[in-house]
Amino acid sequence: MKRIFYSIGFVFAIFFLSCGFFLSYQLSSLRDRMNRLEQESALMGKQVSANPFSRDSDYVFESFNSETGKLVKERYRVSSYADDQVVLRQELGDVTASDKETRYCVRMENGSLVVYLEDGKEVFEYTDIPLEALPSEEQAEVLGGKEIVGTDELYSFLENYSS
Known part of the structure; x- marks a missing residue:
């Protein structure tokens, strides 16, 4: 048991x-x-x-001006962005023909791409895009000073190689 x-x-x-x-x-x-x-x-x-920002999006900031009693609207467009920084550029009016004909020069400076206006002296935009992110043909063009015509073409080029 x-x-x-x-x-x-x-x-x-x-x-x-x-x-x-x-x-x-x-x-x-x-x-x-x-x-x-x-x-x-x-x-x-x-x-x-x-990546919540789009180059083609407009951002409008509205504020009330108590002195004039009017609603003030300011339009901004995303110029460039990275993980730690967003650059907004204020838009004063519509895109004009001169924006489409503006010439830019893309060069390498301190290991990353820098966009200059056509004179090559005034910096238009600093980027965080390393030269190694470009294909070898593009690298050769950038080292010689790649010329880009038009703001849309410029931003299209930069968007292709930004991370």
Whole structure:
């Protein structure tokens, strides 16, 4: 009789230990999966919010001028952006024909691309684009001073190689 009780007790002990190990394994697996999902979710959130700006979008800031009693609207366009900086350029009017005919010169300076106006002396925009990000043909052109005509062409070129 004692043997039966010991045998039954032994079987129950093995059963409960097995259930405990199985449940701890399942719990650990569930925690690992939750951690992975949280990390992926955070990464997806960073990827989604990393590039919310578009070169073609206008941003309008409205403010009320209490002296004149009028609503003042200022229009801005995204000039360039990186992870730690967004550069806005104020737009005073519509795009004119002169913007489409403006000539720019892209050169390398301190390891990254710099855009100059056609005279080559006045800096139009600094970029964080390294020379190595360009194909070899483009690298050769930039080292010699790549000329680009028009603001749209310039921004198209810069967007192709920015990260």
